[in-house]
Amino acid sequence: MTDIARIQDFQRHVGATMKVQGWIHNKRSSGKLQFLILRDGTGFAQAVVSKAALSEEAWVSLEKAGQESSVEITGLIKEDKRAPGGFEIDVKDATVIQSTHDFPITPKDHGTAFLMENRHLWLRSERQHAVIRIRHAVIKAFRDYLDDQGFTLVDTPIFTPAACEGTTTLFGVPYFDEGTAYLTQSGQLYNEANAAAHGKVYCFGPTFRAEKSKTRRHLTEFWMLEPEMAFAHLADAFEVAQNMICFAIQRVLATKKLELERLGRDLTRLEKVKAPFPWVHYDDAIKIIREKGSKTEWGSDFGGTDETVLAESFDQPIIVHRFPSAIKAFYMEPDPTDARYSLSADILAPEGYGEIVGGGERISDPDLLLKRLHDHGLPEEAFRWYIDLRKYGSMPHAGFGLGVERFVTWICGIDHLREAIAFPRMLYRIYP
RNA sequence: UCCUCAGUAGCUCAAUGGUAGAGCGUUCGGCUGUUAACCGAAAUGUUGUAGGUUCGAAUCCUACCUGGGGAGCCA
Numbered sequence: 001m002t003d004i005a006r007i008q009d010f011q012r013h014v015g016a017t018m019k020v021q022g023w024i025h026n027k028r029s030s031g032k033l034q035f036l037i038l039r040d041g042t043g044f045a046q047a048v049v050s051k052a053a054l055s056e057e058a059w060v061s062l063e064k065a066g067q068e069s070s071v072e073i074t075g076l077i078k079e080d081k082r083a084p085g086g087f088e089i090d091v092k093d094a095t096v097i098q099s100t101h102d103f104p105i106t107p108k109d110h111g112t113a114f115l116m117e118n119r120h121l122w123l124r125s126e127r128q129h130a131v132i133r134i135r136h137a138v139i140k141a142f143r144d145y146l147d148d149q150g151f152t153l154v155d156t157p158i159f160t161p162a163a164c165e166g167t168t169t170l171f172g173v174p175y176f177d178e179g180t181a182y183l184t185q186s187g188q189l190y191n192e193a194n195a196a197a198h199g200k201v202y203c204f205g206p207t208f209r210a211e212k213s214k215t216r217r218h219l220t221e222f223w224m225l226e227p228e229m230a231f232a233h234l235a236d237a238f239e240v241a242q243n244m245i246c247f248a249i250q251r252v253l254a255t256k257k258l259e260l261e262r263l264g265r266d267l268t269r270l271e272k273v274k275a276p277f278p279w280v281h282y283d284d285a286i287k288i289i290r291e292k293g294s295k296t297e298w299g300s301d302f303g304g305t306d307e308t309v310l311a312e313s314f315d316q317p318i319i320v321h322r323f324p325s326a327i328k329a330f331y332m333e334p335d336p337t338d339a340r341y342s343l344s345a346d347i348l349a350p351e352g353y354g355e356i357v358g359g360g361e362r363i364s365d366p367d368l369l370l371k372r373l374h375d376h377g378l379p380e381e382a383f384r385w386y387i388d389l390r391k392y393g394s395m396p397h398a399g400f401g402l403g404v405e406r407f408v409t410w411i412c413g414i415d416h417l418r419e420a421i422a423f424p425r426m427l428y429r430i431y432p
Numbered sequence: 433u434c435c436u437c438a439g440u441a442g443c444u445c446a447a448u449g450g451u452a453g454a455g456c457g458u459u460c461g462g463c464u465g466u467u468a469a470c471c472g473a474a475a476u477g478u479u480g481u482a483g484g485u486u487c488g489a490a491u492c493c494u495a496c497c498u499g500g501g502g503a504g505c506c507a
Binding site: 026028029030031032033034035037046048050051052066067080082083084101102103104105106107108109110111112113114116117169185186207209211212213214215216217218219222224301303304346354355356357358401402403406428429 | 466468
């Protein structure tokens with residue numbers, strides 16, 4: 001039986017006769033010669049079929065097979081400058097597993113609505129394949145980095161009780177006799193309990209926001225990576241964030257260059273990203289965007305355009321820190337030198353990709369935490385467990401959340417979050 | 433929720449009040465190195481839905497439906 005070769009490993013198999021299992025991605029034919037673009041999940045490669053080299057039956061079945069027919073191809077793997085990618089397979093035998101026709105996504109132009117309606121098939125295209133592979137590499141890099149730094153993965157629940165941060169709109173689901181449960185908008189509060197048990201932890205999972213946001217930067221379901229560290233301050237958490245981001249970019253540049261090039265990504269923009277990222281005080285950030293024409297007042301959060309303008313003033317991701325306490329969640333530690341500010345920060349990506357990280361230091365004093373709960377009109381009873389964390393061995397602690405799709409969108413240089421996840425969930429789109 | 437744009441062949445679009453079309457895809461035929469291959473032929477329509485104006489509506493009007501982009505909100 002012939003060994004199976006993966007297209008991404010063709011270089012290693014030059015000179016060998018092997019089998020490829022995959023699909024016909026595209027085809028050109030020229031009389032007694034057919035050129036197939038095969039894809040096998042690991043990559044794309046050209047197969048050359050000359051009529052004389054295989055049986056009449058195999059030749060005809062390949063000739064009849066349309067785009068996305070599944071096939072098993074056996075042949076000699078060789079290097080050839082004329083082939084896209086530089087390698088090709090000289091076909092000696094072929095079996096068409098399923099001959100198919102009328103695949104909806106042709107190699108020509110399509111509109112967004114049509115492609116989204118056919119997302120389950122669109123995922124096979126070269127661009128989408130590249131994005132999803134980069135996403136995989138990014139997630140693995142994040143996890144490798146944190147694991148190597150002594151973090152423990154402790155996942156947090158997706159069903160949460162009614163009272164949460166009270167800042168965003170939540171999806172409710174019926175939960176037996178307990179009334180309504182809500183899909184999590186952040187694992188952070190639970191992360192704090194886990195950090196007190198394990199020191200350095202992170203959770204990684206889906207997050208849900210029922211906001212009716214309809215922009216290229218929003219999904220109703222997105223994946224968030226949230227590290228949390230005991231005995232750590234704001235600067236410690238953001239050093240981890242910064243180094244983790246640099247590590248992930250280096251990893252993607254090293255292992256997914258082909259995919260980045262296929263996406264037309266300007267690699268120099270990614271190669272430039274180096275620690276340390278500039279720290280920009282909230283006051284200075286407001287000053288910068290107002291000088292450039294923004295109407296945003298001190299004391300409010302930035303709009304999407306503000307983030308773009310601000311990030312464009314720097315060629316690195318920037319760490320905007322010390323947002324006013326009034327616009328941050330109840331658990332943010334106030335700045336000891338000026339209580340109007342909180343020990344919080346966001347990381348804004350360059351090139352207009354906006355906020356990719358948000359985080360800060362959490363209140364460690366139980367009395368202050370109680371006061372903040374009351375100020376925000378939150379029910380103390382629901383947060384009893386959270387207050388306990390401050391009663392039994394409280395310590396300074398900090399963490400952050402990183403939006404995976406926003407990060408991947410930036411790394412890939414694509415213009416919409418919906419391509420950074422296999423099946424995006426958006427306002428007005430839940431099919432397929 | 434608001435603003436804005438768009439719905440015509442499988443897809444991308446044209447037709448600006450007077451016979452509903454092109455390119456691509458598909459099917460058939462030709463071509464031994466194609467690169468979005470090329471050449472020839474064929475098939476393909478309830479113009480988003482409902483109503484209205486008109487001798488006549490894809491085209492003008494009203495409502496609704498569906499989707500794209502953006503704002504607010506959020507990450």
